[in-house]
Amino acid sequence: MAKYDCVIIGAGMSGLAAGIRLSMYNKKVVILERHTITGGLNSYYSRGKRKFDVGLHALTNFVDPTERGRPFNKLMKQLRIPYDDFKLHPQNYSVIQFPDKKIKFTNDIDFLTEEIRLNFPHEIDGFMSLLNQMQQVNEVDLSNELIMAREVVRNYLKDESLIEVLFCPLLIYGSAWENDMDFSQFVIMFKSIFIEGFSRPAGGVRTIIDLLLKRFEECGGELRFKSEVTKIIAIDQKIKAVEINGEQIIECDNILSSMGLPETLSVLEENNHSKTKPLPRVGNLSFTESIVITDKLPRDLGIDATIIFYNNRPNYLYQKPSTLIDSQSAVVCFPNNFLYGNTPSDYTEGVMRVTNIANYDLWNDQLLFSKENYKDQKINVFNQSLQILKNVGLGSNGKSFEVLFKDVFTPTTIKRYTGHFGGTVYGSIDKSRNGQTDINGLYICGTDQGFLGIVGSMLSGISMANLHILSSSL
Amino acid sequence: MLTNEEVRSKVLDIIADIALDDDVTGIKDEVALREQLDLDSMDFLDIVMELKKRHKIEVPQEDYTRLASMQSCVEYLAPKFNA
Numbered sequence: 395m396a397k398y399d400c401v402i403i404g405a406g407m408s409g410l411a412a413g414i415r416l417s418m419y420n421k422k423v424v425i426l427e428r429h430t431i432t433g434g435l436n437s438y439y440s441r442g443k444r445k446f447d448v449g450l451h452a453l454t455n456f457v458d459p460t461e462r463g464r465p466f467n468k469l470m471k472q473l474r475i476p477y478d479d480f481k482l483h484p485q486n487y488s489v490i491q492f493p494d495k496k497i498k499f500t501n502d503i504d505f506l507t508e509e510i511r512l513n514f515p516h517e518i519d520g521f522m523s524l525l526n527q528m529q530q531v532n533e534v535d536l537s538n539e540l541i542m543a544r545e546v547v548r549n550y551l552k553d554e555s556l557i558e559v560l561f562c563p564l565l566i567y568g569s570a571w572e573n574d575m576d577f578s579q580f581v582i583m584f585k586s587i588f589i590e591g592f593s594r595p596a597g598g599v600r601t602i603i604d605l606l607l608k609r610f611e612e613c614g615g616e617l618r619f620k621s622e623v624t625k626i627i628a629i630d631q632k633i634k635a636v637e638i639n640g641e642q643i644i645e646c647d648n649i650l651s652s653m654g655l656p657e658t659l660s661v662l663e664e665n666n667h668s669k670t671k672p673l674p675r676v677g678n679l680s681f682t683e684s685i686v687i688t689d690k691l692p693r694d695l696g697i698d699a700t701i702i703f704y705n706n707r708p709n710y711l712y713q714k715p716s717t718l719i720d721s722q723s724a725v726v727c728f729p730n731n732f733l734y735g736n737t738p739s740d741y742t743e744g745v746m747r748v749t750n751i752a753n754y755d756l757w758n759d760q761l762l763f764s765k766e767n768y769k770d771q772k773i774n775v776f777n778q779s780l781q782i783l784k785n786v787g788l789g790s791n792g793k794s795f796e797v798l799f800k801d802v803f804t805p806t807t808i809k810r811y812t813g814h815f816g817g818t819v820y821g822s823i824d825k826s827r828n829g830q831t832d833i834n835g836l837y838i839c840g841t842d843q844g845f846l847g848i849v850g851s852m853l854s855g856i857s858m859a860n861l862h863i864l865s866s867s868l
Numbered sequence: 869m870l871t872n873e874e875v876r877s878k879v880l881d882i883i884a885d886i887a888l889d890d891d892v893t894g895i896k897d898e899v900a901l902r903e904q905l906d907l908d909s910m911d912f913l914d915i916v917m918e919l920k921k922r923h924k925i926e927v928p929q930e931d932y933t934r935l936a937s938m939q940s941c942v943e944y945l946a947p948k949f950n951a
């Protein structure tokens with residue numbers, strides 16, 4: 395069989411985006427995916443007639459199509475997918491709910507600025523200069539050094555309670571680190587959430603995946619399912635081939651791997667490991683998510699917010715909990731509450747998703763101990779989610795509701811379906827920002843390159859394909 | 869032998885595909901493309917790659933600046949199209 399210019403490991407968002415770029419320019423490329431469907435962390439499933447999204451609470455980086463040069467438009471241009479095909483519906487508004495404060499934000503930064511002027515008048519000047527400072531930063535520059543964000547932000551803001559409020563959504567939507575994040579990543583997240591904002595494509599995750607897949611097929615790319623890369627073969631520190639499912643060998647010149655940095659190195663043939671460098675660390679953060687389907691829509695039960703970042707402590711703890719989940723904080727997403735205008739929403743029932751920070755090791759223990767135990771704990775999580783839904787105002791108008799369907803996924807579910815060690819969603823804290831490894835021809839894209847989320851992972855796939863495979867062949 | 873007008877139209881085809889959401893019909897030849905269209909360095913890389921893919925024309929990195937405006941594109945590329 396002819397040798398491939400590039401093997402891409404993983405058909406998640408980053409792998410698909412990279413695949414489109416490479417096949418568009420006639421590279422011989424194959425995407426190898428261990429699962430039976432595409433999407434990775436951002437995937438979907440059905441139960442009966444109901445369709446569910448796994449990732450995707452919201453697409454970040456919402457822009458008006460007339461605005462030029464913003465990240466999302468740039469990505470779509472690189473992939474040659476018309477922006478309108480995503481049929482994006484913007485959010486209504488979101489809330490950061492702390493015990494003594496509720497801060498709202500929309501897709502217009504002026505709204506958040508007003509909220510800060512009202513709730514933290516003593517900090518408004520600092521906030522404005524932080525905004526100014528961020529406009530000067532090229533946050534996606536691949537040579538940016540790692541600086542922790544809290545330290546930088548404290549140069550502008552003194553009130554720790556405001557810092558907690560601002561960090562809360564940014565951490566849980568995009569930090570592999572506990573309680574802090576890289577400053578470049580902070581700026582990426584700040585712009586993509588607070589300045590540009592949230593939207594949802596009509597049809598959810600499937601719309602994004604279908605568009606990427608269709609484009610990949612148009613370009614003549616090849617995709618193989620049930621093809622788990624079990625070995626990366628290199629000779630003299632130069633990529634030669636991969637082995638799939640423990641048997642078949644596929645020869646290639648380059649590999650773009652989206653499976654994660656520790657995961658990638660764990661399948662690299664042993665004699666290629668650097669003797670001096672420590673192995674990249676597995677991240678500490680994983681999540682559970684409860685999906686609740688109700689007979690009434692959230693807005694008929696008193697909630698018209700799109701996403702609520704709930705935190706029941708004065709400080710926001712973004713860290714591995716010492717219990718199965720941390721029930722004192724959560725992200726609660728109401729997909730019904732995007733602004734669908736005249737187009738009918740694809741959900742006719744109430745859909746609510748409650749995401750909690752969770753401890754992978756403890757969940758794994760439960761599973762090893764007994765399946766029954768594990769199931770009981772999932773029911774526990776579900777009940778805690780119902781309590782959180784009440785705490786954020788569900789039923790506050792006196793209306794009651796019926797649960798029609800419920801499901802809970804846990805850190806072990808994430809591990810099983812995506813292969814990410816520790817059930818991480820944001821990967822390792824040791825990123826390879828420029829995508830390089832010690833092996834010639836082996837590059838990292840997606841989660842452990844460091845651009846996170848749906849938009850981030852596509853940007854990552856595109857940039858790594860451009861930088862390492864396309865530019866170097868000109 | 870391609871006329872300058874034909875070379876221009878081939879370059880325009882490429883730009884129209886890259887700048888998907890831009891209207892390319894009113895491009896002014898002497899003004900930098902960047903100033904008229906939403907193009908960044910990633911897009912210029914695409915122009916170079918499309919030239920290679922569609923017309924087997926290679927543009928070495930030191931010559932990228934020659935692609936700045938439509939006029940300079942035509943001047944630089946016409947001999948390559950006709951080589």
Ligand SMILES: Cc1cc2nc3c(=O)[nH]c(=O)nc-3n(C[C@H](O)[C@H](O)[C@H](O)COP(=O)(O)OP(=O)(O)OC[C@H]3O[C@@H](n4cnc5c(N)ncnc54)[C@H](O)[C@@H]3O)c2cc1C
Pocket residue numbers: 403404405406407408409426427428429432433434435436448449450451452453454621622623624652653657681683749811812813814819839840841842846847848849851
């Ligand atoms: C519950 C949840 C909610 C989220 N909400 C949002 C949100 O609202 N907004 C947002 O922007 N982002 C959200 N995300 C994050 C987003 O989904 C991810 O950041 C993004 O999808 C990562 O894409 P990726 O390509 O980097 O990695 P992945 O999606 O992890 O892709 C890696 C792929 O590689 C495959 N693979 C692994 N090992 C192998 C192997 N050995 N051989 C072959 N294939 C292999 C995996 O099966 C997987 O398909 C959410 C994630 C979760 C879990």
